[in-house]
Every structure is written in structure tokens, then in C-alpha cells.
Amino acid sequence: xxxxxxxxxxxxxxxxxxxxxxxxxxxxxxxxxxxxxxxxxxxxxxxxxxxxxxxxxxxxxxxxxxxxxxxxxxxxxxxxxxxxxxxxxxxxxxxxxxxxxxxxxxxxxxxxxxxxxxxxxxxxxxxxxxxxxxxxxxxxxxxxxxxxxxxxxxxxxxxxxxxxxxxxxxxxxxxxxxxxxxxxxxxxxxxxxxxxxxxxxxxxxxxxxxxxxxxxxxxxxxxxxxxxxxxxxxxxxxxxxxxxxxxxxxxxxxxxxxxxxxxxxxxxxxxxxxxxxxxxxxxxxxxxxxxxxxxxxxxxxxxxxxxxxxxxxxx
Amino acid sequence: xxxxxxxxxxxxxxxxxxxxxxxxxxxxxxxxxxxxxxxxxxxxxxxxxxxxxxxxxxxxxxxxxxxxxxxxxxxxxxxxxxxxxxxxxxxxxxxxxxxxxxxxxxxxxxxxxxxxxxxxxxxxxxxxxxxxxxxxxxxxxxxxxxxxxxxxxxxxxxxxxxxxxxxxxxxxxxxxxxxxxxxxxxxxxxxxxxxxxxxxxxxxxxxxxxxxxxxxxxxxxxxxxxxxxxxxxxxxxxxxxxxxxxxxxxxxxxxxxxxxxxxxxxxxxxxxxxxxxxxxxxxxxxxxxxxxxxxxxxxxxxxxxxxxxxxxxxx
Numbered sequence: 001x002x003x004x005x006x007x008x009x010x011x012x013x014x015x016x017x018x019x020x021x022x023x024x025x026x027x028x029x030x031x032x033x034x035x036x037x038x039x040x041x042x043x044x045x046x047x048x049x050x051x052x053x054x055x056x057x058x059x060x061x062x063x064x065x066x067x068x069x070x071x072x073x074x075x076x077x078x079x080x081x082x083x084x085x086x087x088x089x090x091x092x093x094x095x096x097x098x099x100x101x102x103x104x105x106x107x108x109x110x111x112x113x114x115x116x117x118x119x120x121x122x123x124x125x126x127x128x129x130x131x132x133x134x135x136x137x138x139x140x141x142x143x144x145x146x147x148x149x150x151x152x153x154x155x156x157x158x159x160x161x162x163x164x165x166x167x168x169x170x171x172x173x174x175x176x177x178x179x180x181x182x183x184x185x186x187x188x189x190x191x192x193x194x195x196x197x198x199x200x201x202x203x204x205x206x207x208x209x210x211x212x213x214x215x216x217x218x219x220x221x222x223x224x225x226x227x228x229x230x231x232x233x234x235x236x237x238x239x240x241x242x243x244x245x246x247x248x249x250x251x252x253x254x255x256x257x258x259x260x261x262x263x264x265x266x267x268x269x270x271x272x273x274x275x276x277x278x279x280x281x282x283x284x285x286x287x288x289x290x291x292x293x294x295x296x297x298x299x300x301x302x303x304x305x306x307x308x309x310x311x312x313x314x315x
Numbered sequence: 316x317x318x319x320x321x322x323x324x325x326x327x328x329x330x331x332x333x334x335x336x337x338x339x340x341x342x343x344x345x346x347x348x349x350x351x352x353x354x355x356x357x358x359x360x361x362x363x364x365x366x367x368x369x370x371x372x373x374x375x376x377x378x379x380x381x382x383x384x385x386x387x388x389x390x391x392x393x394x395x396x397x398x399x400x401x402x403x404x405x406x407x408x409x410x411x412x413x414x415x416x417x418x419x420x421x422x423x424x425x426x427x428x429x430x431x432x433x434x435x436x437x438x439x440x441x442x443x444x445x446x447x448x449x450x451x452x453x454x455x456x457x458x459x460x461x462x463x464x465x466x467x468x469x470x471x472x473x474x475x476x477x478x479x480x481x482x483x484x485x486x487x488x489x490x491x492x493x494x495x496x497x498x499x500x501x502x503x504x505x506x507x508x509x510x511x512x513x514x515x516x517x518x519x520x521x522x523x524x525x526x527x528x529x530x531x532x533x534x535x536x537x538x539x540x541x542x543x544x545x546x547x548x549x550x551x552x553x554x555x556x557x558x559x560x561x562x563x564x565x566x567x568x569x570x571x572x573x574x575x576x577x578x579x580x581x582x583x584x585x586x587x588x589x590x591x592x593x594x595x596x597x598x599x600x601x602x603x604x605x606x607x608x609x610x611x612x613x614x615x616x617x618x619x620x621x622x623x624x625x626x627x628x629x630x
Contacts, residue, residue, distance in 0.1 A: 023474050027444060129342060146601065147469070151462040154619035159338050267579060269599055281611045284584055286461065290601035297596050304469035312627050 109140035140301030197243030217255035424455035455616030512558030532570035
């Protein structure tokens with residue numbers, strides 16, 4: 001039992017992924033047949049025999065395949081094909097609908113395809129659901145290796161609903177103020193976080209048009225932030241950066257909120273994220289907390305998805 | 316795409332499961348071909364056409380099939396077969412290795428098979444891994460609908476390890492004192508909780524021989540408990556019932572421990588469970604918290620597993 005895997009990216013997350021993959025002991029083989037080790041160079045196994053991952057950094061390389069050619073190469077694979085996109089590249093994300101249409105499954109931490117225009121999201125999953133469509137797993141797009149998307153999809157699939165009381169938020173995501181995503185500009189204006197909230201909102205059934213379609217509080221310059229933090233402390237509260245998907249109010253938002261010290265959101269540390277899901281079945285919320293960023297945890301989120309795909313499609 | 320499903324049990328969890336199943340909207344059909352509505356009566360579709368779930372309580376029934384005959388009936392199914400065991404029956408659990416050997420997949424909240432003798436656990440998963448073996452999903456055996464077993468298996472599968480510092484517990488499970496499992500005798504002596512800890516320990520790589528193979532603090536009579544709780548409060552602490560799987564100490568245990576008010580285990584409410592997983596990748600632990608018991612959440616844990624099985628085996 002095996003699948004043929006194409007990997008794009010060998011940066012911080014990508015090299016952690018390759019390292020975990022090298023040490024993988026799995027009943028289903030993930031054979032790497034294409035590896036773009038940077039934006040220009042790729043190792044390509046034209047005969048679909050597994051590449052040697054030990055030497056990927058130094059082995060003679062070729063020019064990366066244009067995306068349409070990569071899709072054709074994977075579509076012609078004698079084994080089911082899986083694309084691992086370990087980049088945050090928008091052009092690759094834009095090509096996901098086509099990969100999936102051609103029966104190529106995708107595992108990725110790349111948020112772009114899932115958090116930009118709603119039409120792209122709809123096209124990806126429509127193509128995936130169509131006969132012969134590839135599978136799409138993207139757990140690492142929200143909380144790195146934290147189990148968030150899978151469990152939320154399970155709740156939706158088994159018929160759980162937003163509660164209709166005033167505590168009607170289906171999903172809240174919080175992160176500690178001060179932790180920055182790789183691209184600080186992205187985080188300072190809240191866009192990276194808004195992307196995560198967009199993805200969860202869509203899974204929960206909200207047709208969010210784009211991460212610009214709802215109110216996003218920017219993280220303001222540091223001196224102002226310190227002042228606001230001190231004011232909160234004086235009230236025995238802490239500040240957290242929170243995304244809310246509120247069905248009763250029919251509203252998605254991202255902003256800074258105050259929490260008491262004994263609130264689950266107050267105990268966040270460093271790069272931890274916490275997600276609180278309140279539904280009819282979980283009036284007392286389901287809470288998932290832990291590191292929501294970092295190379296190793298992101299890589300294992302992607303690898304676990306790749307294994308789930310392999311379990312479903314391997315031959 | 317469909318699978319043929321046999322369901323045993325229509326009690327509290329079983330009827331919640333049937334209700335969720337009736338309302339299921341899934342691209343893969345779960346066709347119920349056998350339904351044991353109690354320990355004596357079953358609806359049996361000899362020609363493997365789907366039973367009508369709307370009338371299962373009143374439709375004319377037959378005697379339940381002995382387990383060997385049920386296995387033969389499912390083995391002969393023209394579609395892949397899934398057994399849903401919504402009981403806590405030990406005799407059915409003892410038969411899991413045989414079901415799995417015959418290619419029948421299992422989704423269940425029944426802890427017995429996974430927490431009794433290690434040999435049974437080993438036999439179930441050896442048969443599952445053998446060619447033609449059925450799949451086994453049992454998320455609901457530890458935290459009902461909480462995502463615990465799946466994420467822990469993902470960590471293990473992708474190569475995460477126990478940390479080697481003094482904070483070496485891979486898994487801790489806590490529950491509030493005072494909440495009782497359905498069989499109070501089972502809970503008072505800590506056996507039900509010890510079963511959950513046994514299951515997690517085995518997934519984490521500990522070869523626990525049985526839930527009697529490690530130290531389990533019994534929950535002592537109420538007056539004594541109140542005294543101990545008051546003593547803890549005087550120290551600004553709360554009591555929690557905690558299972559620990561400690562790799563550095565090579566030890567599994569269940570007992571009562573004190574926690575500060577700002578510890579994640581302190582904020583537990585009612586029937587909530589909390590699991591803290593500390594590994595090399597999660598030195599700051601991965602925490603999953605929420606209702607760990609109850610019919611609806613247990614049922615959706617089983618149904619989500621059944622859907623995962625269907626996604627892998629349906630034809």
C-alpha cells in the first residue's frame with residue numbers, strides 16, 4: 001500500500017516535515033516523487049520511483065515544474081497522488097481547485113486557498129466531492145498541530161448545532177497578545193488571525209466572503225497596547241486577541257477583549273492558541289489549547305493529514 | 316458509496332446514536348442491516364436492504380443473532396460491514412478480535428475490549444493490521460465526543476515522543492470529584508477511570524497489562540472526602556481525580572491530587588474531563604477539555620468514528 005507524494009517547500013516548516021517523514025514508520029508508504037526544495041529547484045522522479053530524502057539538499061536538481069505540468073505529472077501517477085504544499089504561496093493555493101479536480105489530494109498548512117474568496121473555497125470542496133476528486137485536509141491552517149478543524153468538522157457532520165441561548169458563539173479563538181506570525185505586517189493588521197477565523201467560520205456554516213468582510217481590530221502600536229494592558233490589569237483582567245463566530249448575532253469578528261484571570265482564555269502562554277466551541281451538545285464548551293504555531297507542530301499537523309489521506313486513497 | 320451497518324444496543328447512548336443517524340446527511344450512506352434493540356430482540360435485514368429506522372422500536376423483531384452468526388452475516392455482506400457496539404457488554408467486546416479478523420470494522424464506546432487484558436488489545440489490532448482485517452475506531456471510550464484518542468494517535472504516528480525532562484508525563488487525565496459514571500460501584504473504586512487511563516497509556520506506548528496492574532486510589536466515602544476538600548481549600552487548592560502516565564518514572568497511576576486555582580485542571584465543571592498531553596513538541600501541554608460523558612456527545616463520538624470508517628472502506 002502506498003501513495004506518491006509531491007512536496008513543495010523545504011523552508012522552516014518544510015524541512016521539519018521532511019525530517020518527520022524520513023523517520024516515519026507507517027504501514028502505508030508515502031513515496032516522494034517530486035520535491036521542490038526552493039522556488040527554483042526541484043528533484044523529480046520521472047519514473048515515480050521514491051526519491052532519496054537523505055540527500056535532498058545536495059542532489060542534482062532540475063527547474064521546478066510549472067503548476068499545470070506538476071498537476072499533469074501527478075495525474076499520470078500510477079499510484080494515488082498527494083500534494084503537500086508547505087508554503088504560504090498564493091499562486092500555488094490558487095491552483096488547488098485544478099489539482100483536486102485532477103484527482104490529486106492535498107495536505108497543507110497554507111491558509112491562502114481556504115481564507116481568500118469564498119468562491120475558491122466552494123470550488124475546492126465541490127471538486128473534491130465530485131467523482132474522482134482529490135481529498136483536501138488542512139488541519140494545520142488554523143492551529144498548527146492542534147486538533148481543531150477535524151473535531152469541528154465531526155461536530156458539523158454528526159448534526160450538532162449552534163446553541164440558541166444568548167451564549168451562542170459556536171467558535172471562539174484566542175491568542176495571547178504579543179506573539180507574532182512569521183510576517184509581522186500580516187499579524188499587526190490582524191489579517192493572519194482573521195484568516196484562521198474565516199476558515200473556522202466557513203466550516204461552522206458561515207458563508208464568509210473573505211477575511212476582509214468582517215470587522216478586524218488591528219493590533220495597535222506598542223505604547224498604546226501597554227496602556228490598555230495596564231488598565232485591564234487594574235481591573236484584575238487580561239487582554240486577549242479573540243475571534244468570534246456568533247450565530248445568534250449572525251456576526252464574525254476579530255478584536256481585543258478583556259477576560260478574568262480564571263477564564264480559560266486567560267491562561268494562554270507564548271504562542272499558544274485556545275479554541276472554545278459552544279454548541280447544543282457542548283453548552284459547557286469544548287476547549288482545545290496548545291501551541292498554535294511552530295515548525296515541528298505545524299509539520300506534524302500536515303503529516304497527520306497526509307497519513308489520513310493515505311489511509312483513504314492508498315493502493 | 317455505502318457500508319452496511321449492524322448496531323447493537325438502543326439504550327441511552329444507542330437511542331441518541333440512532334436519532335443522530337436518522338438525521339445524518341452524508342455523502343456515504345450508512346445502511347443499517349441489523350439492529351439489536353435490546354439484549355433479546357433484533358431487526359434483521361437478511362437481504363441486506365436498509366432497515367427503516369423510524370419504526371425500529373415497534374417493528375416485528377426476531378431473536379438476536381448469536382455473535383458468531385452475526386459475524387457470519389456481516390462477513391457475507393455484499394458491502395463493507397461496520398459493527399456499532401453501543402453497549403458496555405464484556406461478551407461482545409471479547410468477540411471483537413473475531414469480528415475484526417473477518418473484515419468487519421468496529422466503532423464503539425465500549426471500553427471493555429480496550430481496557431481489559433493486554434492480550435485482547437494486541438489481538439484486536441494485530442487482526443486489524445493483517446490483510447483483510449477490519450478497522451477499529453473507539454474515540455468515545457475515553458472522553459465521549461472529545462477529540463483525544465485520534466489526536467494522541469496522530470502524535471504517536473508522526474513520531475512525537477515523551478519529553479525527557481522532569482515534566483515527563485505524556486498524558487494526564489482529570490475529572491471533577493463527585494461526578495459518577497453510570498455504574499456507581501465502578502466509579503467509586505476508580506475502575507472506570509482506570510480503564511480510560513489504561514487505554515490512553517497503551518496508545519502512548521505503555522504496555523499496561525490491565526487496569527488492575529497499577530495503583531488506583533479509590534474514591535473514599537463522602538464525609539472523609541469533604542474533610543479533604545476543605546483542607547485543600549484552606550490551602551487555596553482544589554481536589555481533582557487524576558490519572559497520570561509518566562514515562563520518566565515509568566509509572567501509570569490514578570489518584571486524588573491538589574491543584575492551584577489557576578491550573579487548567581482546576582476549572583473543571585460537572586461531567587467535564589480534561590486531558591493534558593506533554594511531549595517533546597508540546598512542552599507547554601496540548602489540552603483538550605469538555606464534557607467527557609453524556610448520551611449525545613458519546614453518540615456523536617461513535618457516529619464520527621463510523622463516518623471515518625465509511626470514508627475508508629465504503630464501496
